[in-house]
Amino acid sequence: MNHLVRAIHHDGFQVKNVYTCLTCSFLRRQITQSSLKPKPLVATTIAVDKSLPILPNIKPSAVESKSDVNEKTRIEKEWTESRIHLKDLHQHYLKLSKSRLTTLVVVTTMAGYAMAPAPFDLTSFILCSVGTGLVSGAANSINQYHEVPFDAQMSRTKNRLLVRGILSPLHALSFAAVSGSLGLMTLYYGVNPVTAALGAANLILYTSIYTPMKRISILNTWVGSVVGAIPPLMGWAGCTGGVIDSGGLLLAGLLYAWQFPHFNALSWNLRPDYSRAGYRMMSVTNPGLCRRTALRYTIGIFGLCCAAPLCELTNIYFSIAVAPLNAYFVYLAWKFHQESDSKTSRSLFRFSLIHLPALMLLLFVNKHSLWSGNSKPKENGEIITVNKDEKIISTIFKTPEPL
Amino acid sequence: MNNVDSVGPPDPVSNLRPVKYHIPKHESLAERQLRLKRIEVAKWNHEFWSRHNLKFVKEREAYKKCLAEKGISAATADQMSEFYKDFLDRNWKTHLTYNFEWYKRNISIVRLMMNKNIFKAIQWTKKFKF
Numbered sequence: 001m002n003h004l005v006r007a008i009h010h011d012g013f014q015v016k017n018v019y020t021c022l023t024c025s026f027l028r029r030q031i032t033q034s035s036l037k038p039k040p041l042v043a044t045t046i047a048v049d050k051s052l053p054i055l056p057n058i059k060p061s062a063v064e065s066k067s068d069v070n071e072k073t074r075i076e077k078e079w080t081e082s083r084i085h086l087k088d089l090h091q092h093y094l095k096l097s098k099s100r101l102t103t104l105v106v107v108t109t110m111a112g113y114a115m116a117p118a119p120f121d122l123t124s125f126i127l128c129s130v131g132t133g134l135v136s137g138a139a140n141s142i143n144q145y146h147e148v149p150f151d152a153q154m155s156r157t158k159n160r161l162l163v164r165g166i167l168s169p170l171h172a173l174s175f176a177a178v179s180g181s182l183g184l185m186t187l188y189y190g191v192n193p194v195t196a197a198l199g200a201a202n203l204i205l206y207t208s209i210y211t212p213m214k215r216i217s218i219l220n221t222w223v224g225s226v227v228g229a230i231p232p233l234m235g236w237a238g239c240t241g242g243v244i245d246s247g248g249l250l251l252a253g254l255l256y257a258w259q260f261p262h263f264n265a266l267s268w269n270l271r272p273d274y275s276r277a278g279y280r281m282m283s284v285t286n287p288g289l290c291r292r293t294a295l296r297y298t299i300g301i302f303g304l305c306c307a308a309p310l311c312e313l314t315n316i317y318f319s320i321a322v323a324p325l326n327a328y329f330v331y332l333a334w335k336f337h338q339e340s341d342s343k344t345s346r347s348l349f350r351f352s353l354i355h356l357p358a359l360m361l362l363l364f365v366n367k368h369s370l371w372s373g374n375s376k377p378k379e380n381g382e383i384i385t386v387n388k389d390e391k392i393i394s395t396i397f398k399t400p401e402p403l
Numbered sequence: 404m405n406n407v408d409s410v411g412p413p414d415p416v417s418n419l420r421p422v423k424y425h426i427p428k429h430e431s432l433a434e435r436q437l438r439l440k441r442i443e444v445a446k447w448n449h450e451f452w453s454r455h456n457l458k459f460v461k462e463r464e465a466y467k468k469c470l471a472e473k474g475i476s477a478a479t480a481d482q483m484s485e486f487y488k489d490f491l492d493r494n495w496k497t498h499l500t501y502n503f504e505w506y507k508r509n510i511s512i513v514r515l516m517m518n519k520n521i522f523k524a525i526q527w528t529k530k531f532k533f
Binding site: 081146158166216271286287 | 451506
């Protein structure tokens, strides 16, 4: 659409022309121009295909937004057939698995894998990421299957596939079954059983404990945070072969703590919707606690980042480099705590979206053994221990020395 | 509207989308059971949310009126959040029962859908005379 508008800007003299968009080729529009002015903002009459309403005399800059709105209202007012076209199916599946959320989950898994102290293996890294992505997609589609009437109540979720009746519930569940079992099998055979077990546990925790808990108890946010903290553990376990030590737990702790400022800020503006739809979110049932936990956990993130070098997760420079990022996060959370309104909550929410990728990047750049791999003392130390092991083994088995 | 269901715009009160279920020419028992069940569940959902949402709007207006009588013309966000909390707390039981009842009904729909598909698959295999 943008380039269409731009096209009007550039060749403002053409009287009749057919523009075919590459990105939206289904929208073939015939543009006729009634009044010609050499200014950038030309008044145009746009006669659109029969299916779209005619927009008379609109400035080109307004064309996009207005026709978009018209399209939206048209879609919202009309009865649509719930027929599935094969070429749209992959898009439906992406929506069903909440592709953006799944991407975030996979990124945290990758971070867990990359931060683990064991050597990096590309095959198991890819299998671990793909498996986690598939399990996450399955979890999200089961969640949507359960939430249809609730999702319909909230403006944030009212256009989900199952709410609009595009896919049948059985279709969604079949997708979840295939994707979930495929993902768990990938994790079990391609990575290791511990990772697969964590994935299965998270799938159950999300779909059958967290989802109904939203209407039962205020504790749902804490359970949801655990769900968010498990993917990096899966990555960690995938790399180390199932061993989770203090570094992995610290990483999971960071993700756990991050959920609070993120979600509390998000839910603050949705209080009326949550109240009506019956969600017992912290922002509605205990607003004071909602503000306090957001602040507490940002301070917690600050502390955990300082503790990261102690767990041999990162070098000491990480704590210094990440300090301004975390300090600003705490500052925003403090502002949200002092005066909670739509402005402070939105700025906290937006910054949380920047904070996490930045934190991951800094974690990786400052990984404990990333730069010290070349340093000689450590290598020597490793060699010595290896030799020691061999000596011990040789004494145990008493292998005859070659003459 | 030939041979598939069609979905309408969301209802202004219940926010749920009405569905016109397509009735095939020779509707089998499994298909019929499924269609009736879906209509029944949709009706039940619609009734619940219409009632609930109307109640919400009514009580919110009453709350605002109550505040206005006290001399507060425009309620602040904090004052409104008291109402939101109160409304949520009062309807806890309602939502709990509705939630699990909905899960049950949703599962029964899926079960009937599977029935229908199995039935269809059997019909389809009968076409081939081995």
